[in-house]
Amino acid sequence: MRNGRLPKGAHLRSSWSTRRQKKAERIAAARNFADGQILAQETIVQALETLVLPGDRVAIEGNNQKQADFLSRALAQADSQKLHDLHLLISSVSRPEHLDLFEHGIARKIDFAYAGPQSLRMAQLLEDRRLEIGAIHTYVELYARMFIDLIPNVALVCAAQGDRQGNLFTGPNTEDTPTIVEAAGFSSGIVIAQVNEIVDELPRVDIPGSWVDYVVKADRPFAIEPLFTRDPRHIHEVNILMAMMVIRGIYERHGVLSLNHGVGFDTAAIELLLPTYAGSLGLKGKICRHWALNPHPTLIPAIETGWVESVHCFGSELGMEEYLAARSDLFFTGRDGSLRSNRVLAQLAGQYGIDLFIGSTLQMDGDANSSTVTLGRLAGFGGAPNMGHDPHGRRHASPAWLSLIKGNSDVARGKKLVVQMLETYQKGGVPAFVESLDAVKVGRDAGMPIAPIMIYGDDVTHVVTEEGVAYLYKAIDLGERRSALAAIAGVTPVGLRHDPKRTEKLRRDGLVAFPEDLGIHPVEAKRSLLAAKSIEDLVAWSGGLYKPPARFRSW
């Protein structure tokens, strides 16, 4: 600009802060609904009709656990003449009103990660062309995109308490709130938080007020589900047999120190066998010391017997609050004493920081691809794929990671253990090992660019069934991999392909282990091995600090 002219090719832009200006306009338009940063509960629908504009990208806090349900219910009551073509970003589509928004013509498009309870209706709306799917993500991916090409115009979040300056206290269920607020709050988006109560002094500040535009007191406390509670009474002997094989054949063999457990009765059985079976093998201190895990009540006995050194949590779990506060050596807690969780950081930890991920699946094909997507349902994946893969960006070594090195190249690298558990037959006599996953058909029918696979076979290092363990990572080629899997797939279509002679060789070569190869007698897999056999037992283990929700109480 030497001679006062713009360089050739440069454009004149009148303003570089249009987003900020537009935000100021919205806030000015909504002044009648607000007293400072406090929005009135009674006029929340009109306030949303003013603060949200047609075509906006709206992040609604619908987490795996807590839900900004007051705000989502209010948004669903908006006039679709005023508010339409919204693009929703919801990590977990759990509430009926999330989909009412599409039926009422308020929202048009959705990017999400998980739709468990609403998966059936979601598939229906898609078929009726009332809903467009941007993509099905994993949690981390969806949040990543909120900072790249899916930056929200508005974020509707929830917290336990707020003050008049907009500071928020989330309590133990911090979960996704800081991330969503950051994405909107630092890109001139509007951040509205529903709180259970407005107070003068917060126990601690989880989200600073300067990130938040409005606080509104909800008509009732935010909805939350105890998703990670499994009643030990429903753990059966097959779960226990598989858990014993995991402990002996994987945790002990590879020296797994840090890990994540998916939720389910298989992994609950492992947690409850640590103080008993694993203890009798002398493994205390040698395995399972550091966890990225929601506070599973079934982990209590292992904690109380000194197995666990640290747990970082994605969220909290209903009923566990007092127990967690009383075990602050292990859990991340704030100055107020209560848990601080963080889904994105826990997902990151579960991706890069741990030796092993283990989870259950519903279906697996002959190449060990697996999915929980079944016909007629669009459930998504949540966070399992983040943890259920080998992150190629990992550079730190651990004994377990190194133990998966094959060959002796100068630049060999280790591998994270990705373990899938499944019984060869599901309830109702349906084989779990199939020629082609339902997910393939679902993906095709829904016009998805790729089939909704939860864990890809090439990421899976071990598969455990009631028949045995397949050490897939040891296979030298695809043929050997398939044979190892077939050897433990029972009498399913995949299992019937196995060749007994080849299986014997695979056992000798250590690619397949049956229970007897691991020194386990199936008759020893008894419920008496469980450190807790009921929710009552878990309460007793916690010294009465665990307060299970009513639906889990049998007393």
Place this chain on the structure above:
Amino acid sequence: MMTPANRLDPKQLLTRKSFIELSARERAKALLDEGTYRELLGPFERLESPWLPMQGVVPQSDDGLIVARGTLSGKDAAILAIEGRFQGGSTGEVSGAKIAAALELAQHDAENGWPVQVLLLLETGGVRLQEANLGLEAIAEINSSMVALREHVPVVGVISGMVGCFGGMAITAALCSYLIMTRQGRLGLNGPEVIEEQSGIEEFDSSDRQLIWAVNGGEQRYAAGFVDDLVEDDVKLIRERVIEAFGRGVPCRHRSEQVEDYLERLATIDVTHQLEIRHFGRLWSKRVLS
């Protein structure tokens, strides 16, 4: 009263043995003196229900009822243990006849100067619907035998759960000289699902676990004086309490004989107001009755 399990240390928690977890046969074995267990009319006698196969239900060769003999604390004992995992512990023609016959045998022995301690392990939804009238008849026989037997020896009942004790067998439970429950146990004439079906979900929501246990659960039944002892789910503790109950001998007046007292209490209740569960314990408490 109960030992609070919340105060046990990890070692105690790992070594204690759940009674609820056990099958009927294992329960009987666990309670009798070691090595004294023997079974009468066991599975090899193949006394099966003839009615179940006709209705497409696979029968069991002991019809879900274990008659065990042995000694308890050195004294002769007979245990009638219902297997809750077979047809919900329901009483059919065969299982009912096994109970009635065992009670009669014990009565005969007692009358001949050979007292046998009789223990019922109740885990039952009541009459087996597939055997309707025959099951009902069996319960009538059982109950008349109970009344005759308990004049001679105490009859003790244990309701540990998780099925609970409902229907006609709840009457049998009420006829026991002494009744012992866990807090997981439930005792009631009509099961929650039956009440809901008959009177609607507004009257009784059978999916509301807290409500169910507040009405039928062991703690409530103990507070209301319908059972004599509330015990933790622990084989050792339950065994101790059973022995203790037998040690008390035949009560001078059985609970089911206190008809006048109960009627009197019923008469004092103000039925113009909806009764609250939390007041129930006070209205019916054992202390008021005795």
